[in-house]
Amino acid sequence: MDTSCPELFGSSTSGVLSSLQAKKEERNERSGEERFPKVYKGAEAFVYIFEDFVVKERRRKAYRLKTFDEAIRKRRTRLEAKMLKRAEKEGIAAPHIIKTSEFCIKMTRILGKHIKPNKVWAERAAHLLKKLHSASIIHDDFTPANLIATEENKGSGKALPSLFIIDFGLAFVSQRIEDKASDLFTAAQSFKPYEGVFVRAYNDEVVEERYKAIRKRMRYVKD
Numbered sequence: 294m295d296t297s298c299p300e301l302f303g304s305s306t307s308g309v310l311s312s313l314q315a316k317k318e319e320r321n322e323r324s325g326e327e328r329f330p331k332v333y334k335g336a337e338a339f340v341y342i343f344e345d346f347v348v349k350e351r352r353r354k355a356y357r358l359k360t361f362d363e364a365i366r367k368r369r370t371r372l373e374a375k376m377l378k379r380a381e382k383e384g385i386a387a388p389h390i391i392k393t394s395e396f397c398i399k400m401t402r403i404l405g406k407h408i409k410p411n412k413v414w415a416e417r418a419a420h421l422l423k424k425l426h427s428a429s430i431i432h433d434d435f436t437p438a439n440l441i442a443t444e445e446n447k448g449s450g451k452a453l454p455s456l457f458i459i460d461f462g463l464a465f466v467s468q469r470i471e472d473k474a475s476d477l478f479t480a481a482q483s484f485k486p487y488e489g490v491f492v493r494a495y496n497d498e499v500v501e502e503r504y505k506a507i508r509k510r511m512r513y514v515k516d
């Protein structure tokens with residue numbers, strides 16, 4: 294595997310797979326089980342998903358000047374790690390960092406499924422967004438694609454699965470109403486047609502006022 298942080302992957306990238314791992318993969322393949330790692334190639338990063346951890350690596354962009362490119366990737370990686378640590382400290386359901394290097398973050402894998410908008414998820418997601426904002430974290434990409442519902446409570450009666458927020462790649466610290474309101478705007482829009490449910494569950498008059506102003510502006514731009 295071509296990566297800038299082989300030390301974060303453990304043995305599975307050391308060129309030749311250990312015979313044990315190879316056998317396990319073969320078994321998985323035969324039984325139709327999932328194969329790891331699964332790789333997501335995003336615009337900014339590659340995400341390698343292993344059975345119980347994930348490595349997110351910011352890849353080089355060939356069109357950027359090398360020194361400039363490295364500085365950007367290092368800064369974004371540092372900031373994302375900082376935001377994840379802050380979230381954990383504040384008791385927010387998000388991945389736990391296992392290890393970091395210049396361009397990579399190794400974190401725990403949140404086992405579950407991306408949610409599909411419905412009324413209950415809209416409410417629960419809104420509460421999670423509010424909790425992030427109380428910790429002065431603006432996520433900036435709070436959408437169902439970055440929300441995972443775990444299945445750990447399966448079989449335990451009526452308990453709902455937990456809701457985790459991932460991908461702090463654009464997150465930053467701010468207490469400004471405008472930042473909270475635009476974060477709320479992105480999030481609520483992504484929960485359509487439960488946009489109203491989302492905003493009501495977020496339940497903050499001041500932020501909601503600004504949210505309405507942003508929505509008006511956006512309508513105006515779109516028309």
Ligand SMILES: Nc1ncnc2c1ncn2[C@@H]1O[C@H](COP(=O)(O)OP(=O)(O)O)[C@@H](O)[C@H]1O
Pocket residue numbers: 333334335336337338340342347349388400401402403404438439441459460461462
């Ligand atoms: N810690 C994690 N646990 C489980 N899945 C993850 C984790 N981190 C990323 N993923 C999966 O990889 C995808 C891409 O990761 P993400 O951090 O959202 O990258 P991008 O910035 O490219 O959107 C996510 O949508 C999710 O499906």
Ligand SMILES: [Mg+2]
Pocket residue numbers: 438439460
């Ligand atoms: Mg994402």
